[in-house]
Amino acid sequence: MKNCLVVDLDRCSGCESCVAACKYENGIDLGVHLNRVVAVGPTGTFPNIEMYWLPLQCQQCANPGCIEVCPTGASYRDEKTGVVLVNAEECIGCESCIPACPYEARMLNPSKNVVEKCTLCFQRHTDADWMPACAHNCCCGARVFGDLDDPEGAASKAIAAAGEENCHHLADPGNLAPSTVYLLSKRVATWEDAPDPVTRVAKA
Numbered sequence: 001m002k003n004c005l006v007v008d009l010d011r012c013s014g015c016e017s018c019v020a021a022c023k024y025e026n027g028i029d030l031g032v033h034l035n036r037v038v039a040v041g042p043t044g045t046f047p048n049i050e051m052y053w054l055p056l057q058c059q060q061c062a063n064p065g066c067i068e069v070c071p072t073g074a075s076y077r078d079e080k081t082g083v084v085l086v087n088a089e090e091c092i093g094c095e096s097c098i099p100a101c102p103y104e105a106r107m108l109n110p111s112k113n114v115v116e117k118c119t120l121c122f123q124r125h126t127d128a129d130w131m132p133a134c135a136h137n138c139c140c141g142a143r144v145f146g147d148l149d150d151p152e153g154a155a156s157k158a159i160a161a162a163g164e165e166n167c168h169h170l171a172d173p174g175n176l177a178p179s180t181v182y183l184l185s186k187r188v189a190t191w192e193d194a195p196d197p198v199t200r201v202a203k204a
Contacts, residue, residue, distance in 0.1 A: 001082040002148040002179055003120060004060040005135065006155045008162075009184040011142035014039065014053035018134035018143065022057075025121055025133035032109050034058075034118045035134060040192050050189040055143075057134075058105040058118040059170060059178035060084055066097035066106065066117075074115075081125055088114045102173050120145065148179065158183065 016037050028034060034057060041051030064084050067075045074090035075097050077083065086097075086106075093113035098106045106117045121132040135143035146155030159167055162183040168191045169178050184191050 001080070002060075002062075003081050003083055003146065004148060004155070004179040004181070005057070005120070005132070006144040006146070006158045006181045006183065007055055008142045008144070008158065009052045009054065009182055010188045011140045012037070012053045012055060013140050013142075015139060017137050017139050018055060021133040021137035022118070026119075028116070029109055029111055032107050032116060034105075034107070034116060041189065043190075043192075052184060052189045054182070055134075056103060056105070056170075057180075058084060058101075058120075059103050059176075059180045060120070062177035062179060063175050065100040065174065065176055069096045069100045071096060078122070081122070083120050083122055083125070084117075085119055085122060086115055086117055088112070091115055102176070103170060103178070148181075155181075 014037050019033065019035055019037060022028065022035050026034065035055060037053050037055045039051060040054050042049045044050050060083065064077070067077060067084065071094065072090045072092055074087045076085060076087065078085055091114040093108060093115065095108055095115065097115055098108065106115050109116050124130050131145050135145040144154050144158045146153035148155055150156055159181055166183055166185045168182045168184055169180065171193055172178060
């Protein structure tokens, strides 16, 4: 099972309703963010200008380095759902996992001294219609959630409809194999191979 997000950048308006929904649903402290949206571009010369919005959160890697470096086992993958999680009771706030994630998807919550990350709203996973708050509240319908191993699921169908040439992943600096899929058609913009989009986040 490979539960993750498929994000349609053709539809994303950069409104950040996903960010607000995440904070509200998960009770995230001020100064801590588990997902964010950055602008890629504008690039080109008028009138041929391109730009798109890139939502960033845990990429649900197949081989997550954050789990590998965690000294206590607090970072782990749920066997049933495949979601990468953090056990707050076992996390000692050592921050070893933070540099192990090239996508800057983890943050130390200083008030709790634990590392937090997007969990795909795992607290909802027992619901028959489990959907992360960011996907549920996306006003543009840009976020699709589902099991990529289920060909009849919404996520797999969105990928199939987009076509392989319009499906992208953030750059993989190692053997992490990020699972989150970004859909971007050439009629909207040209996908910028990271690390540039991720570098933009680091400088933001």
